[in-house]
Amino acid sequence: MADKKHHRQKTMVTGGGGNNQSYQNNNSSNQQQPFNQQQQSSNIGNFTKKSYPKKNYSQFKNQDQNQIKQNSVFDDPFEESSYLKFLMSERYHIYEDIAAKERRYEALQKLKEIINQWQIDHAVNVRKINQQEAQKRQSCLLPFGSYEMGVHFPDTDMDLICVFPQYILQEDFFNTFKTFITSQKDVENVIDVVDARVPILKLKFMGNQIDLLYACIDPKLLNEQVKIQKIIKDEQVFNKLNQVSQNSLNGLKATQNLIKSVPNPRKFKIFLRCIKLWAQRRGIYSNTFGYLGGISYAILVAKICQDHPDLELVDLVHKFFEVYSEWKWFDPVFIKIGKKKDNTKLDLNKLQVLDAYSQDIMPILTPNTNPKNSAYRVCQLTFDTICSELYRGKQILKQLAPSTLKVIKQPDEQEESIPQTQTDNQEEIKGGDLLQQQILTTSTISLPKKICWTKLFQRFRFFGNYNHFIRVDVLSTDESGHLKWQGYVESQLRRLIQLFQDVEQIQGLRIYPRALSRDETRDTMNDQFKCCDSYFIGIKFNETGSQASVNLREQVINFCNFLEIGRVTKQINNVRILHFKKSELPEELIEKY
Template sequence: MPNDHSSSPVLPTSSSSSSSLSPPEVQLTSSGSSSSPTKSTGGESGNTGDDLKVYLPKPIDDKHDEEWEVKRGTELDDFLGNGVEGDDGVEASSASRENLGLNNLHNNLHLRPPPPPPPPPPPSKSLHPTIIPFGSYALKVHSPSSDIDVLCLASPPPLTPVMSRSQFFSRLKQYFETRMNDDFIISDVTVLINAFTPVMKFKINCIDIDLVYAQIKEENLEEYKNEYLGKETLRGLDAESLRSVNGVLVTNEILSIVGKERGEVFRLALRGIKRWAKGVGIYGNGMGFLGGVNFAIMVAWVCGRFPNAGPARLFQKFFQIYSTWSFPSPILLSPLLLSPPPGWTPQQIWNPTLNPRDAYHLLPIITPCYPSMNSSYNVGKGQLRRIMMEVERGREVVDGVMKGRGGWEEVFRESTFFNRFTNYLEVRCVALTPSDFRRWQRWVESKIRILIAGLEMAAEQGVEVHPFAKFFDVVGKEMEVCGTSFFIGLRSLRTNGDIVDLSFCTNEFLYAVSNWEGRVQGMEIFVQGVSGGMGGSGGGAVGQQKVKGGGGKGKGRARNSRKRNGTRRGNGGGGGGGGNSDENKGNSTTTTTTKGKATTDGFSEAIGSPTKKTRMR
């Protein structure tokens, strides 16, 4: 990561060297004059978005078709497998539309009550809602463990009665309860009606589905009958509906920008980037890292910058570009649209000149259609630090592979994160039953960003935080509970060995988690310090426990043991770098951490309750 993020190298022209690819800092103009984003007072804007064109991927004509590049591309394709991106490089055939039952949902979800007499004339379009996949599934880069995002687009009145989003989710839940059978199993239904984009989460045949809902307005009936999901169809939608539809629009726009002729090259590079990101622990939008749409936009930008690059060189250019990118300069695929299409309800867009909060975004990745939004607004300092660290490590390894020093397994090998630091902070959540655990783990995961932001306050005490975006199952022998752990590497910038108290950094997180209205007996949360450098990969030493990979979805067991030689296991890939690294040097601070909300004595004893103060080597 560059030591000085304030530097602003200019985006090179086609004749410039490709080694300097970072655009200047973002500047938006209002009424034709330049203005600092941090000093804007708001008001009406005369922006046309021309200022941001410098961030668009200006193509470089640098065609290379050397035999070695073609060979590396073939090797990358073979390594990743010929199907959609999988956790182990195999095709995710289980995530087909038919196996998910989405066609069944489309054909059988009748939301219309019996029509009053006289019945309306037969419409030219089906009365059933349209199910439209988007995101990684629609891009064909999903994995067996990926969530699948779908939009349920209801037909306009009079084909379907006006129905609120809460009414729709309620009726859909009732439908699931009456239509389940051995071939169509629905579980873990959760409705987040108050989310920024309201969503219904559930599993179909053990595959996670995130479903959003929107209904076309009556005045757009004719456009809807023509089966055209475009600007005319979406006129008059409210803000929540536009956000719900936005995922489909973004996916379509990305595919349009990339183009059919570059589609396979784009997909192969994106599959590789996603697999690498998951392995090194920087994949997870909900935890403040980057998710599928973020990486899709980033890879599409590189694809537009190098229109003649094959998949291997495109993969390499991803690391070369973003390891030197001058963040918070934005990543843009298309000019910023500051005004809505005709008939659309005006929405707030990403604009650091008019919106002071936007000026504080650390890693802006802007969606390519109206309303333009920062798809990575929740990236924090700790997450950005880890992302840049791994991108820089990845660049070194990929450059070596492209020069013939090793194969692609060097890029995707198991992470060495748990050998890099002397001290780690472990967040462990446990519950007594699998169903309670799934709900509890999902809640804790949604609040991890609060913890990471709180720990950033420790920077004043000389502690640097490095979170790992993955949960690991807790396993043992004695008492069966469901448990999972999340780990944060702690790097000391001190050399005097003073005690650092991190308890004040965790208070807000523990309060937010512990006071959840859905919490029941047995749902517990612990925050404790653990020592690193104990070998293994893909997991973290819990001192007394053994930890394995798996995302926290399985059933685990924690045990009360006095042994202090715990191990960690995991299956995360993605590397770069091995053994002990510079993060261990000088990391001699003794750190005090805190335990989560007190449990009953019996339960605390059973899981080996952490002490109030844990000295970390």
């Protein structure tokens, strides 16, 4: 492997790395701080795990600012982990309250009733199934993904699989059922995405965004005595399903395998929430735009949990950035699934497995016996962005060392600088993070100046880091077809990024991973269209491009020609692509994002 060249070696991150076997020895040069003999210790990799009495993060709620200042450098990993949980809960509010959980549960129960009502009526009236038989073989509604794992945020959508008897066809689901559920109370924004790798029916129900997947199995297996979760474990039964059903149920299988593969599910969930928070704040959480999605981050986190089962939360976070900032991405990331006595394991030399990632830039394999690359949408530019953010996180955590690695440095020792953006400094100066400022400016601690945990989660201010932007306006004269048109354009924007990356004068590109409304952009150019949602691509030109005009017309025309294939209605839907300088954008937009 040492001489292996790879087409993905162009990256913003330099330095050594190691993968499955080698990365566990990366920090061999780190020195350990001496500790009390009464504290028990055990070596895990290159960390020294200490035993301390566990503390609850709620202790920070009642502390005044002076006490919080004293906690900027912690004595033990349990206390620092508690502080990290406190930040996630009380500062960033990533947990749902009881009322929101109850509303989600109520929505699921009502949605299940609606689906069963339609299935029975359709089976009896269209498929001519006996009424009693149709009522006996009711459908199943199975959650998977972040909601099933219990790591969802308050605004996260729910991924659900509708498992029907085989006499309910896929076209029935995406046509008849779509019409039926659109007419139901509390249902809005129903969109079918049938040309995706896994066809989805998107809708908003009782205020919850929901993605519905279709699957069907033998009607004899649909009864109260048999659980679908047990059925899909049987590979012989699973392989007899049609390909559409297998693709849909693979998400549920991956969710189950993830939870069962980690040594401590509770620690895994908190760890994953922390990494998801970081990814969202840094603008690299979106499978649609070519970044990583929830399943990819879950696999990366599970890998660290498997390889380092005894580390505390703060040490796991440190290890996450240390490992993946140096990962050699011609090797895939995958986790061990199944017990030792099981035959369920991943053979990377199988042709079927090699085909799953051989042409991809960032292979992160799903934990199934027939894996797929969950990061197949990552392109070269988004790959570079992800790597640069991982490198930034690693450099921050070098200064914010885990408690098990903290060493008092001499004043003349120099630390490697953290790559800062313009807005990293701006956010500190503007006073938006009072807690962080008070910690950073404290003089009551004799240790060298440290960075607070909030530095890791600082939001990437997109418009503060670029001077040129491409704005893609998705336009419609009618609301009914706008959402589907917008979803199609959004899913293809990474193609425009790939077209731009071949322009010599362009040094860097980054897409903002969500649409901005007309009110946010202060749009006045598209008044003839009732609906307008805008996407922004930040561009950095090299010295040649900054001193001369750059013509991107050819790339824009090619992208528009491609969009014409999926254009729903020419009289209703349109797209407009424009160039803006930062000075031409509203000040409110620049300050907010």
